[in-house]
Amino acid sequence: MSDSETASNQCNTAALGKVPGIQKVPTPRMELYILRNFLTPEECARFVEKIDADRRPSTIADPNGDNYFRTSETCDMRADDPEVVALDERLSALSGIDLQFGETMQGQRYAVGQEFKAHTDYFEPQGQDFTRYTTVGGQRTWTFMIYLNEPEAGGATRFKTIGKSIQPEIGKLLAWNNRRPDGSCNPATIHHGMKVREGTKYVITKWYRERPWRL
Numbered sequence: 001m002s003d004s005e006t007a008s009n010q011c012n013t014a015a016l017g018k019v020p021g022i023q024k025v026p027t028p029r030m031e032l033y034i035l036r037n038f039l040t041p042e043e044c045a046r047f048v049e050k051i052d053a054d055r056r057p058s059t060i061a062d063p064n065g066d067n068y069f070r071t072s073e074t075c076d077m078r079a080d081d082p083e084v085v086a087l088d089e090r091l092s093a094l095s096g097i098d099l100q101f102g103e104t105m106q107g108q109r110y111a112v113g114q115e116f117k118a119h120t121d122y123f124e125p126q127g128q129d130f131t132r133y134t135t136v137g138g139q140r141t142w143t144f145m146i147y148l149n150e151p152e153a154g155g156a157t158r159f160k161t162i163g164k165s166i167q168p169e170i171g172k173l174l175a176w177n178n179r180r181p182d183g184s185c186n187p188a189t190i191h192h193g194m195k196v197r198e199g200t201k202y203v204i205t206k207w208y209r210e211r212p213w214r215l
């Protein structure tokens, strides 16, 4: 059997749910987990340095006419950086999803006034760019996101359908399934990276796909 036949593209939620300290947000609408102190402040600081050193304006999959929809900056983490590889491996071990299903790890940086308005992480099946974005790797499945710092004000991640806002806390990991149990896209996962009011916000984002993904 080839690696792609043995490797799992499924999140092992039974194992994830048993990780010491992990909380499952109590809602029937989506699977969302919170794990505080996943990274140490020292580890977070190293990733903040990497993001500061190499960033570009963030983009969105289906431009919607709102040029202020996602105003942050993005860093594509280098796949040849041993600290990036190590974090990728830790995330993969946590989820059970094999490395080959992961997109390039990214960092996001929000200065005062910057945000990512309410969106879902899956590609809109009706969107104009759906084929382009899903030809390699297929649809997005899980999102793993880590807050690398705590801005002085603002910058929460708000899941409006489930009525939950999550505050940035250094080293805190969020993990959610962008799909329903039947595998369809789950609109209840809509979330808003809210405006930073004071300070700067840094996060790591790691998205997984249905099929192997590569650059």
Ligand SMILES: O=C(O)CCC(=O)C(=O)O
Binding pocket: 108, 116, 121, 155, 156, 157, 191, 192, 193, 194, 203, 205
């Ligand atoms: O910054 C946040 O709180 C959310 C980021 C996000 O939703 C994304 O990058 O897809």
Ligand SMILES: [Fe+2]
Binding pocket: 119, 120, 121, 191
């Ligand atoms: Fe998102």
